[in-house]
Structures are given as C-alpha cells and as structure tokens.
Amino acid sequence: MFENLSERLERSFKILKGEGKITEINVAETLKDVRRALLDADVNYKVAKSFTDSVKQKAMGMNVLTAVKPSQLMVKIVHDELAELMGGKAVELTLENRPAIVLMSGLQGSGKTTFSGKLANMLKNKQHKNPLLVACDVYRPAAIQQLHVVGESVGVPVYSEPDNKNVVEIANNAIREAKAKNYNVVIIDTAGRLAVDEEMMNEIATLKEAVNPDETLFVVDAMTGQDAVNTAKEFNDRLDFDGVVLTKLDGDTRGGAALSIRTVVTKPIKFVGTGEKMEAIDVFHPDRMADRILGMGDIVSLVERAQEQFDEKQAKELEKKIRKNKFDFNDFMSQIQQIKKMGNIKDLAAMIPGVGKAIKDVDIDDNAFKGVEAIIQSMTPKERANPDIINQSRRQRIAKGSGSKIEDVNRLLKQFEQTRKVMKMMTGGNSSKMMQMANAMRHMKGGMPKM
Incomplete structure (x- = not known):
C-alpha cells in the first residue's frame, strides 16, 4: 500500500x-x-x-x-x-449496551458483508465477545446466503428471515434473539445503496433510528480514491455515522482516501481491510500508517500480530525443545502455519523498516511457503521428527514425492539447520518469540525452493 x-x-x-x-x-x-x-x-x-x-x-x-x-x-x-x-490516534469501537449494536452502511460492492465477518471474527477471538451477525440485505441475490457462508467460516451464528423484506422487523427480532441467547454484540449487515437513492437512504435512516446502534460504520472501498471521500460525505450528511472502514487498502497504491477522508467528514477511520482472509483486518493507527507511508515500517503492528498467533505455553515448550536441540520439522511446519495466519506475507515483510522498498517489485504471495510445505509433507513422520536421518536416498524420495528437485530439498534442509542453530543461540539468553519467528523468516526468505 x-x-x-x-x-x-x-x-x-x-x-x-x-x-x-x-x-x-x-x-x-x-x-x-x-x-x-x-x-x-x-x-x-x-x-x-x-x-x-x-x-x-x-x-x-x-x-x-x-x-x-x-x-x-x-x-x-x-x-x-x-x-x-489521519486522526492523530486510533479510535476504538464503543460497545457499551447489552447487546451492543453495530450497523454497517455503504455502497454496493464496498465489502460490507465480508467486513462484517472480519469484525465478528476479531471481536470473538481478540476481545472474547459473543457476536451475532444479522442479514438485513434483503435485495441483493444470494446476500443472505453469503453472510451465512461468512459466518460459518468464522464460527459466528447468523440471524436471517429470508421471506421477510422489512429490515426493521428483522433487526428488532435479531436483537430479541441476542438478548435471549446472551449474544453481547449484534452486527447488522445492510444492503448497498447510493446516497442519491432517497428511498434506500430513508430505509437505513429508519433502521438506525429503530435500533439505536452503539456504532454506525461506513464501509468504503479504498481503491475508489477521491470518490470514496465524496461518497462518505454524502452518507455522513444523512446518517451521521461514527466511523469509517477502508476495505481493500492492500490493493491501493495511491491512498488518497485514507489521507483525505478524516478531514472531509471529520469522522475517524476505525478499521482497514488488508486482504481477503478473515483475519485481514487492522485497527487504524494514524501514527503507524504515517510510518509506513514514509518507509519506516511498522514493527509495533508486526509484533502485535505475532503475539496474537504465538501461544505462550507453546512458545515455552518450543524453547525447551530448542535448548535440547530437539527442534524438528513438525515444529518448523507449525511455525510456518502461525506466520501464515498473521496475514499477507509481503505485507508483513513491508512492516520491517527498509524492507518495503526493497521488495516492492518482488512477487511474494500467500503461496510463498507452498514448496516448503510440499517437501515437509513428503517426509515420513519419523523423518519429520528426526531430520538428521534424512540421507541422500531419502532426499531423492522426498524430492520425487513433493514434485521438486533434489536441489530444493537440499536447500531446505540447509536452511532448516541454519534456523535451528540461530534459534538455539537465542535461547542462551532471554529468548523472544518474535525474534525466533523473524529469524526463521529471514533464513527462509529469498532462498525458498522454487516450485
């Protein structure tokens, strides 16, 4: 970005x-x-x-x-x-009522439904809330089904009434359901609408008045640039929303919306969408975004993402294994899976100061570890647990089984050994989970088998 x-x-x-x-x-x-x-x-x-x-x-x-x-x-x-x-500091959601209600608004195609799922996922896993998604887009074909698919993917229930076109009734019934079943956050997904469509704008204004939400969020596609700002102003004039969500910021090379919208609508950007995965949602921190714009990276966000994925108990067990030189390919694969959960690999690397510019033209996608995983999965359980037994004949079998070259297998084994040595040296003092992960990534970066 x-x-x-x-x-x-x-x-x-x-x-x-x-x-x-x-x-x-x-x-x-x-x-x-x-x-x-x-x-x-x-x-x-x-x-x-x-x-x-x-x-x-x-x-x-x-x-x-x-x-x-x-x-x-x-x-x-x-x-x-x-x-x-961009606002000076991050502004959190205000979720005081029981249940707290979050109302989504925006144009069609802005990403409201997907973001509703991402927000539910974040509230559930990071803030230990018990959210309920509500399908109030009664116009777009398959919109209700889409929200059910999104809800299922993040393990959050969805309330819907497929035969009812009255969004106020649906929302009120959902809130009653939430109270009865102890859901403490209700996220209402609504239909996309144009600010010039008087009937549709009246509908969402009526819905807001009826449910009295704790938060009304305006979801907008960052890639629409200045048009996003103009649309936000029109919606704000009618809805007086509480905050902005910029989706698809990972695909925006210009960034005008992020830099203009706070000044034009005088409402904070609260979240940004940074990818397609349900975990790809960040609280918007103006100071950190300024760091990234000026090529200074964003180490704080990188560490926060790492801390979210690295379990303290697992980290201690891993450290014991490293001290005893028992770190194996099962552990290595586990580390890769945790890194992948943190988000887009290129976006993560760009958070390291100086790296963003260096890899600007380098194609690093979410399949960056695919070749490594294929090689490890081609090993037997005994080989994964005891990497030292992998001799030349085993390497040839692993290469054939993973569809890779023998050179790729040799390179991975060498990188694995380097990573194991570095991690063992780090446990000599006060080891850091973040440093373990960073070093593992550093040794794999650029030299991963090309499949």
Whole structure:
C-alpha cells in the first residue's frame, strides 16, 4: 500500500539533502513536490494545500539543531502532520449496551458483508465477545446466503428471515434473539445503496433510528480514491455515522482516501481491510500508517500480530525443545502455519523498516511457503521428527514425492539447520518469540525452493 506515494515523498525530501539549513526557498521547493505527490495519490486538493501550508509554517518556525539535518527535520514534521491528518490516534469501537449494536452502511460492492465477518471474527477471538451477525440485505441475490457462508467460516451464528423484506422487523427480532441467547454484540449487515437513492437512504435512516446502534460504520472501498471521500460525505450528511472502514487498502497504491477522508467528514477511520482472509483486518493507527507511508515500517503492528498467533505455553515448550536441540520439522511446519495466519506475507515483510522498498517489485504471495510445505509433507513422520536421518536416498524420495528437485530439498534442509542453530543461540539468553519467528523468516526468505 502507498508504494507510489512513499517513493514520491522520498524524492521530495532529497531536495533538502546536502542543504546546511532550512530556508523559505528550499522548503517551498520541497513542499511543492510534496503537494504534487499528494495530488497524484488522489488526495483532496484543499486537504493537500492545507497540509503543505501547515508543514511549511512549522518548518520555518523551528530552530534547527546543528545535529539535525534539514531533510531529517522535514521528514519528522511531515510524519507528525500525516498522523494528525489521519486522526492523530486510533479510535476504538464503543460497545457499551447489552447487546451492543453495530450497523454497517455503504455502497454496493464496498465489502460490507465480508467486513462484517472480519469484525465478528476479531471481536470473538481478540476481545472474547459473543457476536451475532444479522442479514438485513434483503435485495441483493444470494446476500443472505453469503453472510451465512461468512459466518460459518468464522464460527459466528447468523440471524436471517429470508421471506421477510422489512429490515426493521428483522433487526428488532435479531436483537430479541441476542438478548435471549446472551449474544453481547449484534452486527447488522445492510444492503448497498447510493446516497442519491432517497428511498434506500430513508430505509437505513429508519433502521438506525429503530435500533439505536452503539456504532454506525461506513464501509468504503479504498481503491475508489477521491470518490470514496465524496461518497462518505454524502452518507455522513444523512446518517451521521461514527466511523469509517477502508476495505481493500492492500490493493491501493495511491491512498488518497485514507489521507483525505478524516478531514472531509471529520469522522475517524476505525478499521482497514488488508486482504481477503478473515483475519485481514487492522485497527487504524494514524501514527503507524504515517510510518509506513514514509518507509519506516511498522514493527509495533508486526509484533502485535505475532503475539496474537504465538501461544505462550507453546512458545515455552518450543524453547525447551530448542535448548535440547530437539527442534524438528513438525515444529518448523507449525511455525510456518502461525506466520501464515498473521496475514499477507509481503505485507508483513513491508512492516520491517527498509524492507518495503526493497521488495516492492518482488512477487511474494500467500503461496510463498507452498514448496516448503510440499517437501515437509513428503517426509515420513519419523523423518519429520528426526531430520538428521534424512540421507541422500531419502532426499531423492522426498524430492520425487513433493514434485521438486533434489536441489530444493537440499536447500531446505540447509536452511532448516541454519534456523535451528540461530534459534538455539537465542535461547542462551532471554529468548523472544518474535525474534525466533523473524529469524526463521529471514533464513527462509529469498532462498525458498522454487516450485
């Protein structure tokens, strides 16, 4: 995400490199380029101008320390202003009622149904809530069935009345069901609608008034750029929603919606969708997003994702095995599965400072571990538990069984041994689950068998 904007901003800051101090002339030249970069990223013109004016005012008003280079100072100012532009800090959901009610709104095709499932999954697994999904899209063919499929995939029940077209009745009946069965969050998926469709806008306004939701979220496809901002404003004028959800942010190279929407509608971005998997949902942190836009990575989010997947008890058991040099391919496969659950591999790698730019043109998809998994699965249980017994004849059989070359098997075994040594060295002190995972990824990256 934001690759083009990141590159353009980096080029803009180079104007100040080598300069001894900040002057009105070199600041003006730099910010002219920054403004162009923002406009090319589909940022609202007024937002872009206001942003660069604010940066200029702060840059010219600062006493630059001799230890700080002008370009470094400009990066710091732009970073802080970007974070402020996107809201300053993360804003959590307010779920106070029992049951708490979350109402989804947005255009057709914006990803409301999928996001409803992602939100239910997050509330269930991270906040230990007991959510109920409600199918109130009574117009789109197969919409109810789609929500049932989504609900089943995340283990969350779905309330629906296929023969009823009255969304207020359906929602109220669902809330009664939630109270009776102790569901503490009700997530209402609604039909996509245009802001100019008076009848449909009246319907969702009536539905909001009837259920009095704790949160009304506007779900919008980030790839629609400035159109997303305009649509958000129109919906907000009618619904006065509480927050924005940007879906498909992983496919957006411009990012104008994320940078403009907070200023235009004065409502926070609460979540972003970062992929197709049900786990691909992030709370929106403006400061972390500013880090990523400026190529600084996002280590905090990476560590948080790792902590969500790595069980403390399992980690201690794994550490014992590593200390005794008993780390085997079963453990290795388990680590791979946990890494895959964290999200898109390329997106994860881009969270490491400096890596995002390096892998910009490298194709790393969710099948990055496919060749490795095929080789491990071709081993016998005895071989997976005792990697040292894998001799040349066993390697040939494993290569044939996995549809790979003998060189691929040899490379994996070498990488496995390197990983095992690194992890054993780390357990000599205060070992870190995150570092174990990072080192395992580092040793596999770039040298994984190509199938």
